[in-house]
Amino acid sequence: MAKVIFVTQNNGSMEVEGDSGSLMELAVANGVAGIDGDCGGVCSCATCHIYVDPADFDKVGAAQEVESDMLELDDKVTEYSRLCCQIDVSDQIDGMTFVVAN
Amino acid sequence: MKAKPKAISQFDDAFSQKRSTSGLGDMDDQNDPVKMILGLKELRKVAHNCTTFQSGSTPGRIVIPSEVAIRDTRQIPFELDPPEHTGFRQLLNPWFKRPLDNAYQAKLQQIIDNTIDHALQQNAIDIVASFALPLQSKALTLLLNTSMDRAQTWIDWGTHVFRSESSNLDADKANILYDYIDAEIDKTMAKTRPSVPTTEDLFSVLLNAEVDGKKLTKEQVKGVMILTFAGGRDTVINAITNTIAYFSENISDLQRIANEPDIVNRAVEELLRYFSPLTQMGRVATEDTTVCEHAIKADSRVSLCWASANRDENVFSNPNTVDFDRKINPHVSFGFSHHNCLGATHARQILRQLVLTLANKVADINVVSADENIEQLGEFSRKVGFNRLEVSLTAK
Numbered sequence: 001m002a003k004v005i006f007v008t009q010n011n012g013s014m015e016v017e018g019d020s021g022s023l024m025e026l027a028v029a030n031g032v033a034g035i036d037g038d039c040g041g042v043c044s045c046a047t048c049h050i051y052v053d054p055a056d057f058d059k060v061g062a063a064q065e066v067e068s069d070m071l072e073l074d075d076k077v078t079e080y081s082r083l084c085c086q087i088d089v090s091d092q093i094d095g096m097t098f099v100v101a102n
Numbered sequence: 103m104k105a106k107p108k109a110i111s112q113f114d115d116a117f118s119q120k121r122s123t124s125g126l127g128d129m130d131d132q133n134d135p136v137k138m139i140l141g142l143k144e145l146r147k148v149a150h151n152c153t154t155f156q157s158g159s160t161p162g163r164i165v166i167p168s169e170v171a172i173r174d175t176r177q178i179p180f181e182l183d184p185p186e187h188t189g190f191r192q193l194l195n196p197w198f199k200r201p202l203d204n205a206y207q208a209k210l211q212q213i214i215d216n217t218i219d220h221a222l223q224q225n226a227i228d229i230v231a232s233f234a235l236p237l238q239s240k241a242l243t244l245l246l247n248t249s250m251d252r253a254q255t256w257i258d259w260g261t262h263v264f265r266s267e268s269s270n271l272d273a274d275k276a277n278i279l280y281d282y283i284d285a286e287i288d289k290t291m292a293k294t295r296p297s298v299p300t301t302e303d304l305f306s307v308l309l310n311a312e313v314d315g316k317k318l319t320k321e322q323v324k325g326v327m328i329l330t331f332a333g334g335r336d337t338v339i340n341a342i343t344n345t346i347a348y349f350s351e352n353i354s355d356l357q358r359i360a361n362e363p364d365i366v367n368r369a370v371e372e373l374l375r376y377f378s379p380l381t382q383m384g385r386v387a388t389e390d391t392t393v394c395e396h397a398i399k400a401d402s403r404v405s406l407c408w409a410s411a412n413r414d415e416n417v418f419s420n421p422n423t424v425d426f427d428r429k430i431n432p433h434v435s436f437g438f439s440h441h442n443c444l445g446a447t448h449a450r451q452i453l454r455q456l457v458l459t460l461a462n463k464v465a466d467i468n469v470v471s472a473d474e475n476i477e478q479l480g481e482f483s484r485k486v487g488f489n490r491l492e493v494s495l496t497a498k
Contacts, residue, residue, distance in 0.1 A: 039431075042428070042431035
């Protein structure tokens with residue numbers, strides 16, 4: 001079971017928990033504003049853009065090529081950007097905070 | 103047992119050779135030539151660069167075939183560039199995300215159930231005219247939040263708002279749509295605004311909305327409505343028809359979805375990648391520039407060829423195979439960047455619910471006859487869908 005916090009662009013904060021699936025699916029299931037996940041998680045729509053806390057970035061890991069190609073052309077990209085459809089919900093991310101980019 | 107026609111579900115990659123050699127294709131279109139961008143990565147860069155490759159050119163010019171000769175109204179937000187584009191998109195996004203609501207999905211399910219049940223009662227049915235078109239039109243009443251009665255008028259217009267059997271660009275037919283939208287705007291302006299927001303339709307919402315502190319003009323409302331009617335018509339009809347065509351030759355995949363409904367999102371995204379219901383969309387260069395090391399002159403047209411990019415072997419393994427296990431699928435069937443498809447949420451919801459319902463209700467799909475819709479695009483011929491697809495469905 002992993003508990004994580006999403007901070008949205010309107011400064012809302014939501015703690016959610018899950019034990020499987022992707023971080024995008026967890027966010028959508030809990031109605032996190034700014035995470036749409038339109039494509040269902042196949043890395044086609046870039047509607048699940050989040051920022052990882054710099055202190056946690058090594059644990060989460062960098063984006064693979066397809067994902068980084070998507071992010072490269074996003075106006076809001078930073079070095080800590082990820083598409084959360086490509087992050088698995090696991091103990092690895094327990095306790096982390098993610099800022100929603102949109 | 104009747105033999106099924108061969109290769110109904112096969113959609114060849116028309117662009118492979120040119121994509122791997124020059125990366126660009128050429129086509130003329132009413133004496134306004136188009137350089138077609140064929141590779142995914144190059145296409146994405148151009149789609150994102152709305153300063154050099156603009157959408158806000160003469161209304162109708164970024165559409166291929168060009169609609170300059172039949173349309174003066176600018177489609178909004180599609181034919182605007184940022185920053186003008188931004189406010190309109192922000193206004194429209196929440197409305198076009200309504201298909202994510204449970205109540206919307208329940209109504210859509212009724213439409214899909216009725217459409218499939220009707221088809222199951224026929225010996226044979228033309229999927230284009232008697233299944234996909236009515237389904238698209240009835241679903242559009244949900245997107246507009248208007249009465250289902252309206253759908254019959256839109257069904258009577260036929261599968262493409264601008265095209266008739268005699269012409270790819272039929273001005274008389276286009277005027278039917280424009281006159282209809284003008285009349286709806288006038289009717290809405292003459293009425294009192296509904297006091298209950300959930301009963302308000304898109305015409306009313308737009309006529310009472312502001313963007314950047316200004317109320318929308320009638321012409322702007324018309325521009326949004328033309329886009330809503332035209333953009334999601336033959337594209338959705340192609341997607342629905344091609345999906346049925348695919349399962350007619352791959353019924354085990356439909357059975358798999360019945361057994362594993364969780365894969366439906368992946369399946370729909372993969373079918374969208376493979377079919378690419380809209381082949382391409384244009385942009386106009388604002389300055390002399392280069393694409394794939396080829397010179398592009400100011401005020402000339404390029405196209406973002408979604409259909410080619412979706413088969414780019416540098417990005418997709420086995421690009422010509424439909425693979426429901428493709429977990430990473432960065433297709434561009436709904437476009438890319440600022441101008442990604444406003445109706446994508448609605449289209450995806452239709453397809454997801456349609457495929458799940460077919461999986462639950464249909465045991466087999468047999469094609470009786472078919473007439474493929476082949477686009478001639480300069481040096482390329484591409485199957486984009488069907489003019490007619492007559493099938494018989496067998497119930498579970």
